[in-house]
Amino acid sequence: MQIYNTLKNFTENFFTKEKGKINIYVCGITVYNYCHIGHARIMIVFDVITRYFRTLGYKVNYVRNITDIDDKIINQAFKNKEKFNILTERMIKAMHEDEKTLRILPPNNVPYATNHINEIIVMIKKLLKKGYAYLADNGNIYYRIKCFKSYGNLNNINFDNLKSSKRIELDKYKENQLDFILWKKYKSNEPYWSSFFGKGRPGWHIECSVMANIYLGDTLDIHGGGIDLTFPHHENEIAQSEAVTGKKYVKIWMHVGIIKFNNEKMSKSLNNFFTIREILKKYHPEVLRFFLISSHYRTPINFKIKSLEFAYKSLNKFYIALSKIKVVKRSFNDFFLKKFFIAMDDDFNTPKAISILFDILHKLNLKLKLKSEEASFLAFDLINLGGILGILQNKPYNFINYCKFNLPLNVKEIEKQIKLREIARNSKNFDESDRIRKELNNLGIFLKDYNNFTEWNI
Incomplete structure (x- = not known):
């Protein structure tokens, strides 16, 4: 180290x-x-x-x-x-x-x-x-x-x-x-x-x-x-x-x-600071944590509200993936684990460590589309390594539903609408399918279709 x-x-x-x-x-x-x-x-x-x-x-x-x-x-x-x-x-x-x-x-x-x-x-x-x-x-x-x-x-x-x-x-x-x-x-x-x-x-x-x-x-x-x-x-x-x-x-x-x-x-003496409590009135605590560890600890940060929005959307991608799968407590891929530890051994390089979590997420989403059991093992790796950084420890639905200003529907209602759209598409009722997609889009919820899978995000 x-x-x-x-x-x-x-x-x-x-x-x-x-x-x-x-x-x-x-x-x-x-x-x-x-x-x-x-x-x-x-x-x-x-x-x-x-x-x-x-x-x-x-x-x-x-x-x-x-x-x-x-x-x-x-x-x-x-x-x-x-x-x-x-x-x-x-x-x-x-x-x-x-x-x-x-x-x-x-x-x-x-x-x-x-x-x-x-x-x-x-x-x-x-x-x-x-x-x-x-x-x-x-x-x-x-x-x-x-x-x-x-x-x-x-x-x-x-x-x-x-x-x-x-x-x-x-x-x-x-x-x-x-x-x-x-x-x-x-x-x-x-x-x-x-x-x-x-x-x-x-x-x-x-x-x-x-x-x-x-x-x-x-x-x-x-x-x-x-x-x-x-x-x-x-x-x-x-x-x-x-x-x-x-x-x-x-x-x-x-x-x-x-x-x-x-x-x-930013300091109390200059009166140009945001208290933790002010930030947490609008954002999930994990959003602030993710934002702060996304930069290397020695790097100065120029704070912008927009940065918290980006941190929220990044975390949301992880939790949406985790909400779709039952986690199996077994590590699957030593390659990702080793890369994570190498990053942390390099002066606690948390931005690099987070990038490796995104690599795992990318592979997890691919395995979800293929309905592979490997997805469950990758989900465990995400939660396990995320725990070292103090993130990804919430129940997915709890996190996704927390920021009501960003998510007008709860997760179960979103997934219900996606299911109804899938039924409409299978019945070749494309007008109804398009109506549901447009309605979700108007609420800031966007769908991406694959061969046997529909992914949603905000």
């Missing part, structure tokens, strides 16, 4: 730290609003990755954290006139509901930052003791990056350009403007925790270093997140963790491409 490593900027052979076991840490959601489709992409990508590793027989320990204390959370709670933890509890509940709807399997652990404040304080204390951190005159604690010689390797940083970057928060109390905050001194009307260096709350970066270490140890096999987290978040995680442990923090860094809308990054 080969995986692209952001740290090295190339695809490399993947070997785990411990044979047969994989530990994965993914930066999760800052829970101050409902999850948008950018969050859905990250969750779905790593759901597919963990599903695939488990299919290969690995024991996977997958951790995805929740940031439940942050400036954005505090500001939103203040705006809502509610306590910050009431806001986060509501958003966490909504996040889990969205995950379940999208068939995202729960990680092994989903730790909250606020449940690990004591461990965060311990790590900061170690950084202070080693000279990697300092207590400033304003009561904040900062990380001293000049002490960490490999700082910037993940992002190939040009420090002269970085000093003028908008992503660096200017602060007169810092020794160096590139230093970053570990602990924020308490401000009135803000939540705080007590520590030996005073009341306050943790900075964003330190929480992931701590939780990754608690649940997965000193060295991670894979660390993932959005590509926008490489700097400063992941760069700072490396500096914190390796300064404390003296060990390599991560073997392979995996980053998911951003989602754009009108060629601009």
